[in-house]
Amino acid sequence: MLKRKVGSILSTPANHVFHFRGCQRLARCRTLVTQAFPTIPASVDDVSLVSLFDHPKSGSRTSPLSTTGLFQHSSLTHPHALVTLADATLVRAQLLTDRILRARESRSELLKVVKNLDRLSDMLCGVIDLAELVRNAHPDRIWVDAANHAYETLCEFMNVLNTHVGLYEVLKAVMTDPSIVKTLSPEAYKTALIFWLDFEKSAIDLPPEQRNKFVSLSSDILVLGREFLKEANAARPPAAVKPSELAGLKDKGMGVRLQLQAQFTQRDLLVYPGSLQAQMIMRSAPSEEARRRVYIAANSSTPEQVEVLEKLLKTRVELARLVGRKSYAEMTLDDKMAKSPGNVLYFLDALMDHTRPFAQNAIYTLSTRKQQHHGTSTLPTIQAWDRDFYCPPEPPAPPIPLPPLTLGTVFMGLSRLFKHLYGISLRPADAVSGEVWHTDVHKLEVVDEEKGVIGWIYADLFARRGKASGAAHYTVRCSRRTDDDDEAADGTLEGYEQRIQESQNFEAVKRHRLPNQDGVYQLPLVVLLCEFTRPSIARGPTVLEWHEVTTLFHEMGHAMHSMIGRTEYQNVSGTRCATDFVELPSILMEHFLNSLTVLSLFDMDGTSAIREIGNHHADPCHSIDTYSQILLAAVDQIYHSPAVRDSNFDSTAELANLHNTRGLIPYVPGTSFQTQFGHLSGYGATYYSYLFDRAIASRVWQNVFSRDPLNRETGEKYKREVLRYGGGKDPWKMVSTLLGAPELESGDAEAMREVGRWRIEDEVGQPGRH
Missing domain, CATH: 1.10.1370.10 (Neurolysin, domain 3)
Known part of the structure; x- marks a missing residue:
């Protein structure tokens, strides 16, 4: 699953969730081949990773000697600071917007338009993305409320920019001037095209009345989308199953209980779709009629639910027709x-x-x-x-029998894999007090063997109340070159100097100069959210099920895309790419678990009996x-x-x-x-x-x-x-x-x-x- 935003100021950031894990029945093994794999000596970082995730007494490695705010932003020490930061960001964003609108006054400013549009996008998204993480992960309701306020405030401003005719006209002046276009690098030109296409999708070249209609339809689609999701997740009515239809259940334990319950009540048993009883009946009830009833109940709809979906679909096609497209698919x-x-x-x-x-x-x-x-x-x-x-x-x-895989062992294997492939490894890092939102959160440095630290991963991996469910990768900070920002030319606003400084200080924390590389870059920062079982002194380390190992490899595929895709423009950084391309690196990571050589990386000291097994048969x-x-x-x-x-x-x-x-x-x-x-x-x-x-x-x-x-x-x-x-x-x-x-x-x-x-x-x- 990937939590990300559309990489443009021209679309309200949206969560793109790609998480398909249908039921699986992996191959069983028949033939044992006694080929062992060479032992890989454990490095200091290997041992540290295992210790960090597997030993609760290690704590969150938080340094008590100093304090800071979230992600080392010194101002973000209390919830209201998020609201203040959003207000400060609005001031600077308006100044930069005004600068772009004046760009046609000089050729030098026209040459900076693509860069400044990307800066404007990053200025807004840098706070929006942080707020999105906080509202999904922070345990404090006051922080969540503040994050919602910041998110909505800045998204509202972004929606204004979506249909800003002035910005579109300035970009058009750039894109229709061959002498300027030829100065753009391929990456800059790609970024400019993203803005251009998103403007056109927002009905920017239509008369005011039709642009207003576009905004109205877009709002309707958001509302209908939320209503549809609510109905999609609503409970379905139960199926009535006769006691006689429960005879012969393969699951003796629950089956007997259900039969006794039915006999005791002397009436049909009501089985709710999605319940354990429903799953058990679908898998083990010999009676075809019982399974048929449960299936129909699980896939039923009310007329109102169908109406909501069809209204959403019709509104989408109306929006597409408004901008001259035959269908919503063609527009998308x-x-x-x-x-x-x-x-x-x-x-x-x-x-x-x-x-x-x-x-x-x-x-x-x-x-x-x-x-x-x-x-x-x-x-x-x-x-x-x-x-x-x-x-x-x-x-x-797994494709072969493996010893129990602890969370620390899997992170060690991931780090070893990245070291082999890219010369990049994971290293535990101390978080300063106040830097993380929960004691469960662990900070990892992503270390390149030539460039040093190239980014950070914050791992919030254990289930807790109030935290967003499922597994997700949040891009909190994207790569972007910053030494050519020319911030001084943005201007200032009398009476708002302190707010402008606050926004500038927020962005200054992100900037770093790497060895062996020209320029100053904003280094990527991502957060991984999972809901694994928390380790404890009594139970010991967290041992992952195989589907959890696969999930972690998938999400780390997104994370490494974010770390390595360090572009000069944040709108094309890492996972900010085409929807039908973004899952390639994460899905490819899952395939590495097919390799017995890769599985041997989970063995720290060569004591685990990992052996090759062949002759699989398919399900x-x-x-x-x-x-x-x-x-x-x-x-x-x-x-x-x-x-x-x-x-x-x-x-x-x-x-x-x-x-x-x-x-x-x-x-x-x-x-x-x-x-x-x-x-x-x-x-x-x-x-x-x-x-x-x-x-x-x-x-x-x-x-x-x-x-x-x-x-x-x-x-x-x-x-x-x-x-x-x-x-x-x-x-x-x-x-x-x-x-x-x-x-x-x-x-x-x-x-x-x-x-x-x-x-x-x-x-x-x-x-x-x-």
């Missing part, structure tokens, strides 16, 4: 790798064609199991409620799940196509038609899963991105890394050709160079088809993990 995709809805369909069609034979074979396997269960003479049809019963999900597991359900994911991506495109404009548009009918014409399992009448498809809110028309990046990551792993995953030359190539650019270079060119596939460079329809033909691999080489 022109700055993505896909470029157009047609290209997305080329990708999905190719991926569907490639995956269908595997999924059909899996359906056949389940059908034979159902035939044996019922003793029928012919193969029965697999229904939606059969999936978990005939192929029950199992907890994710047939992976391909079914992948195919289902492709169908969801397809329905997302339908919901954001011109078809929504039809007065007879029916989201349920469209879903049913897709399943019945291209699906493998029949649509179930009376269901309407789309009202629970929460990603339609934040990722309308871009849901394909998950599958797209997983296909590319699989290809990169197989063709580039799999044979020698610790090879420094390969790691440097990946760092040099992909990670360092952030969003500052065309992703197609980066992928084309990395894979040695010039046919991909144009990113046209055939390139999208080609990616669709690539097999989506799991960590253990199976199709369909998502």
